[in-house]
Amino acid sequence: MKEDLIYEILSVVEEIPQGNVATYGQIARLIGREKNARxxxxxxxxxxxxxxxxCHRVVNHAGRLVPGWKEQGELLKEEGVPFRDSTHVxxxxxxxxC
Incomplete structure (x- = not known):
């Protein structure tokens, strides 16, 4: 993967406000690659x-956290992000x- 693409993605992630989340697909659309959520x-x-x-502010389209990254939920809770259950915002x- 080219570094310029990585930095383009990360520049969008950097804009996600505290207390909010974005989806992989949403970020893909914002960089003009709507079919490239993966x-x-x-x-x-x-x-x-x-x-x-x-990066902890990015979840899948259903609000699911990254499996195996327990710190993600902790960081989001500290920011006041509401949860449906233990694995979904x-x-x-x-x-x-945006």
């Missing part, structure tokens, strides 16, 4: 090598209106 996920999986970005109440 590409966004792949870029976020290596984000730690490119700086400090609020209440996407209707906290989706980023």
């Amino acid at each position: 590409l966004v996920g792949k870029a976020l999986s290596v984000a730690q090598y490119y700086g400090d970005y609020p 209440d996407i209707k109440k906290c989706i980023w209106d």
Whole structure:
């Protein structure tokens, strides 16, 4: 994956306000690649090598957290993001209106 694409994705992630979440598909649409939600996920999986970005604010279309990343839920709860259950945010109440 090219670094310029990774930085393009991360620049959108950087804009997600505290207390809100965005979906992989939403970010893909914002960079003009609406059918590439998985590409966004792949870029976020290596984000730690490119700086400090609020990747914890990105969830799937149903509001599901990343499996196995328990810190994601903790970080979102600290920001006041509402949850439906232990693995899903209440996407209707906290989706980023961009």
